[in-house]
Amino acid sequence: MSDKNETCSKLLEMIEKRTARIGIIGLGYVGLPLGIHFGRKGFRVTGFDLDSRKIDKLLHGESYIKHIPAGAVKELIDAKQLDVTIDFSRLQETDCILICVPTPLTEKLEPDLSYLLNTTETIADNLRIGQLIVLESTTYPGTTREMLLPRLESNDMKVGRDFFLAFSPEREDPGNQKYTATNIPKVVGGITRSCLDVATAMYNAITRAVPVSSTQTAEMAKLLENTFRSVNIALVNELKILAHKMDIDLFEVIEAAATKPFGYTPFYPGPGLGGHCIPIDPFYLAWKAREYDFSTRFIQLAGEINISMPYYVIEKTMEALNKHRKSLNGSRILVLGVAYKKDVDDDRESPGYAIMKMLLGKGAAVHYNDPWIPKLHTTRKYSFQMESMPITPELLAEMDAVIIVTDHSDYHWDEIVEHSNLVIDTRNATKGIKENREKIVMA
Ligand SMILES: NC(=O)c1ccc[n+]([C@@H]2O[C@H](COP(=O)([O-])OP(=O)(O)OC[C@H]3O[C@@H](n4cnc5c(N)ncnc54)[C@H](O)[C@@H]3O)[C@@H](O)[C@H]2O)c1
Numbered sequence: 001m002s003d004k005n006e007t008c009s010k011l012l013e014m015i016e017k018r019t020a021r022i023g024i025i026g027l028g029y030v031g032l033p034l035g036i037h038f039g040r041k042g043f044r045v046t047g048f049d050l051d052s053r054k055i056d057k058l059l060h061g062e063s064y065i066k067h068i069p070a071g072a073v074k075e076l077i078d079a080k081q082l083d084v085t086i087d088f089s090r091l092q093e094t095d096c097i098l099i100c101v102p103t104p105l106t107e108k109l110e111p112d113l114s115y116l117l118n119t120t121e122t123i124a125d126n127l128r129i130g131q132l133i134v135l136e137s138t139t140y141p142g143t144t145r146e147m148l149l150p151r152l153e154s155n156d157m158k159v160g161r162d163f164f165l166a167f168s169p170e171r172e173d174p175g176n177q178k179y180t181a182t183n184i185p186k187v188v189g190g191i192t193r194s195c196l197d198v199a200t201a202m203y204n205a206i207t208r209a210v211p212v213s214s215t216q217t218a219e220m221a222k223l224l225e226n227t228f229r230s231v232n233i234a235l236v237n238e239l240k241i242l243a244h245k246m247d248i249d250l251f252e253v254i255e256a257a258a259t260k261p262f263g264y265t266p267f268y269p270g271p272g273l274g275g276h277c278i279p280i281d282p283f284y285l286a287w288k289a290r291e292y293d294f295s296t297r298f299i300q301l302a303g304e305i306n307i308s309m310p311y312y313v314i315e316k317t318m319e320a321l322n323k324h325r326k327s328l329n330g331s332r333i334l335v336l337g338v339a340y341k342k343d344v345d346d347d348r349e350s351p352g353y354a355i356m357k358m359l360l361g362k363g364a365a366v367h368y369n370d371p372w373i374p375k376l377h378t379t380r381k382y383s384f385q386m387e388s389m390p391i392t393p394e395l396l397a398e399m400d401a402v403i404i405v406t407d408h409s410d411y412h413w414d415e416i417v418e419h420s421n422l423v424i425d426t427r428n429a430t431k432g433i434k435e436n437r438e439k440i441v442m443a
Pocket of ligand 1: 025026027028029030031048049050051054100101102103115118119136137138139170171172173174276277
């Protein structure tokens with residue numbers, strides 16, 4: 001039954017006329033493209049971030065994410081369609097607030113909701129009648145209802161009557177040219193019927209909304225999607241190790257299997273998982289499951305296999321060097337690609353770093369090249385002080401081995417193989433290379 005009241009009808013009308021102002025909290029890989037998308041669809045957008053350097057750049061019409069062109073930002077800033085600020089009291093000017101802050105794991109692999117809870121407190125302090133709040137950050141089922149709702153209702157504001165609360169998972173795939181915010185459907189769950197109605201109307205204005213019965217369903221849908229990926233990647237990673245022992249090319253196997261027109265989706269093995277989603281999100285579900293005395297065995301197993309892959313790359317590298325009467329200790333190794341996937345500048349949770357750390361730990365001299373990441377910065381886990389080395393025939397020839405971690409489109413594989421002594425290919429990037437195949441080891 002609908003609980004639509006005058007406040008709800010007014011917001012629906014503003015969304016329909018695109019006079020509703022959209023507020024986006026957290027202008028990172030998710031929030032910035034989303035803000036641009038709403039702006040292009042005719043909404044006025046205010047972006048909020050704690051990082052004043054990001055805000056300064058945006059105000060100057062610059063972008064800090066490589067695959068988002070500065071022109072896209074500048075155009076909207078100049079047209080006053082997009083405004084950005086660190087002043088969170090301006091949340092009161094907005095009608096629909098979308099939360100896109102990080103939801104990482106703690107060192108003990110437990111959900112770290114600190115960013116989300118800080119943001120919720122800030123929204124609660126500024127909440128006014130008639131606003132819609134949507135959580136887009138990935139999280140475990142129950143977060144919106146259990147963690148956000150009580151905090152937002154604490155000032156005598158009633159959900160579904162005074163304000164609206166929903167969850168809609170972000171499905172952004174950075175760098176994907178085919179599927180962008182314009183054509184990726186948005187699953188939406190509301191706390192009440194009117195919450196669902198306003199959130200659905202807002203997303204229908206920019207893409208296709210897929211309403212579901214609760215916020216928990218929408219939260220779980222996102223975790224199903226990413227757990228599905230994690231488990232399937234683990235499956236092919238495990239099979240890759242077996243296929244090596246059996247002297248079968250698993251990539252060829254996958255291409256063959258993928259000709260089946262139904263019931264099979266190809267996934268590809270690699271050096272391990274990276275990025276802000278697949279290595280992290282399934283653990284949110286595993287953590288919540290413990291509250292129900294339930295052990296998510298697929299998630300644990302997939303995690304174990306995927307985490308072991310960088311070790312496997314090291315093992316294959318040592319074996320390959322050994323065949324050349326060399327030890328890893330003292331060898332010069334060039335790592336190609338530290339972004340977690342091709343053609344993006346995102347290096348979060350990159351398996352490249354796990355590989356580099358192990359190489360250094362075993363006494364190798366390590367260099368890297370990544371056209372998308374010119375310099376390495378200290379992170380919570382790693383502190384490499386390195387700059388990307390330009391790839392030249394001389395550099396390649398000096399290296400005892402080159403490890404392909406990320407198959408960026410800019411790389412010229414034929415030249416890389418030609419000038420290298422040994423190539424450890426974790427991505428099947430060199431599959432088209434006919435010459436010098438004896439130098440290539442697949443890991
Ligand atoms: N990156 C992806 O491909 C992707 C895809 C789908 C879903 N997600 C999910 O979206 C969420 C955001 O991810 P992201 O990749 O955009 O992260 P990000 O680190 O790129 O961006 C987060 C931004 O939030 C800002 N921030 C942190 N705390 C804040 C606060 N209290 N108030 C305002 N701003 C704050 C940070 O400064 C940063 O700019 C996460 O839950 C993630 O799991 C990410």
